[in-house]
Amino acid sequence: MPEEIIPGYFNGNVVNSKVAGNSSPIPPRTPSPTTSTSLDIYTYETIIEIANFLLQRTSIRPKIGIICGSGLGHLAENLTEADSFPYEEIPNFPVSTVAGHAGRMVFGYLNGIEVMCMQGRFHYYEGYALSTCSMPVRVMKFCGCTHLIATNAAGGLNSSYNVGDIMIVKDHINIMGFAGNSPLQGPNDHRFGPRFPPMNKAYDPELIEIAQNISKEMGMENDTHTGVYICLGGPSYETVAELKMWSILGVDAVGMSTVHEVITARHCDLKVFAFSLITNKCITEYETEEEANHEEVITTGSKRQNVLTNFVTRMVENINSLIINDSM
Numbered sequence: 213m214p215e216e217i218i219p220g221y222f223n224g225n226v227v228n229s230k231v232a233g234n235s236s237p238i239p240p241r242t243p244s245p246t247t248s249t250s251l252d253i254y255t256y257e258t259i260i261e262i263a264n265f266l267l268q269r270t271s272i273r274p275k276i277g278i279i280c281g282s283g284l285g286h287l288a289e290n291l292t293e294a295d296s297f298p299y300e301e302i303p304n305f306p307v308s309t310v311a312g313h314a315g316r317m318v319f320g321y322l323n324g325i326e327v328m329c330m331q332g333r334f335h336y337y338e339g340y341a342l343s344t345c346s347m348p349v350r351v352m353k354f355c356g357c358t359h360l361i362a363t364n365a366a367g368g369l370n371s372s373y374n375v376g377d378i379m380i381v382k383d384h385i386n387i388m389g390f391a392g393n394s395p396l397q398g399p400n401d402h403r404f405g406p407r408f409p410p411m412n413k414a415y416d417p418e419l420i421e422i423a424q425n426i427s428k429e430m431g432m433e434n435d436t437h438t439g440v441y442i443c444l445g446g447p448s449y450e451t452v453a454e455l456k457m458w459s460i461l462g463v464d465a466v467g468m469s470t471v472h473e474v475i476t477a478r479h480c481d482l483k484v485f486a487f488s489l490i491t492n493k494c495i496t497e498y499e500t501e502e503e504a505n506h507e508e509v510i511t512t513g514s515k516r517q518n519v520l521t522n523f524v525t526r527m528v529e530n531i532n533s534l535i536i537n538d539s540m
């Protein structure tokens with residue numbers, strides 16, 4: 213890693229930050245939603261500092277990073293020999309403000325394989341810039357990860373999807389990006405990745421196939437789909453008219469996360485696998501008493517926790533085998 217001092221931007225302020233090997237303390241700053249703006253830019257040096265902070269405090273050296281969606285934090289509870297870092301204790305890290313997002317970075321072993329796991333993510337609707345929401349993905353990269361597993365809770369828009377089903381994400385629609393709102397907005401630091409990263413293979417086809425096979429092995433093929441995810445800004449759930457529109461445009465599941473994380477991951481060349489737990493069926497008619505609610509989202513996550521843990525563990529085992537084969 214480079215040793216030079218490089219000027220950069222941080223939360224609108226220019227900073228000089230020495231990189232790897234730096235023994236000086238990291239300037240304390242815990243971004244909160246109220247202090248966060250679209251100018252929040254975590255420099256290369258700051259990301260390295262955060263990664264070093266973590267690596268100096270754990271002996272785990274993960275190749276696989278996992279992001280737990282709403283109500284899916286139990287995935288992190290299955291790690292053994294875990295080293296857990298509450299977000300407020302990680303210098304320069306944002307804090308989680310949403311129910312069902314514990315707010316910890318957990319390093320540990322999942323069935324003997326080293327992983328790091330965000331037990332709680334950051335959302336745009338919390339008031340964070342998209343670049344802040346997805347900043348931990350770069351931290352994962354600098355902690356040594358080559359693969360990202362992003363999970364989320366989503367509303368099932370495809371009428372064949374049921375509550376509790378899994379949707380393997382094969383593609384996304386970056387609707388926030390259509391308005392120019394991107395985690396990569398602002399000056400591009402080419403040390404992270406290129407100015408114009410491609411996204412046509414954002415979701416690794418080999419990992420999709422592996423996941424489909426795992427679902428069959430688990431006897432879940434009837435509860436597993438492969439579809440298109442959209443991230444909406446939230447926090448309000450969708451109107452009937454909005455949902456009808458997304459359905460016409462080919463969306464299968466609607467959520468409020470993941471897309472900016474995946475864009476950031478592909479920008480820094482992480483291989484990505486993502487899936488949605490369908491926590492509720494989208495309401496696409498007016499004549500109903502039902503309403504979308506976050507309690508249902510959390511409850512569905514909790515009911516499906518054993519299945520999801522099994523599914524993710526098998527994915528991690530398969531990805532680990534790919535990593536070992538690639539290194540031979």
Ligand SMILES: O=P(O)(O)O[C@@H]1C[C@H](O)[C@@H](CO)O1
Binds near residue numbers: 281310333365446468
């Ligand atoms: O963090 P994810 O995307 O899993 O959480 C979804 C989107 C909102 O944060 C919340 C709405 O219930 O669930």
Ligand SMILES: Nc1nc2[nH]cnc2c(=O)[nH]1
Binds near residue numbers: 450
């Ligand atoms: N936007 C959105 N996000 C969700 N997350 C879980 N369920 C939903 C939903 O119905 N809509």
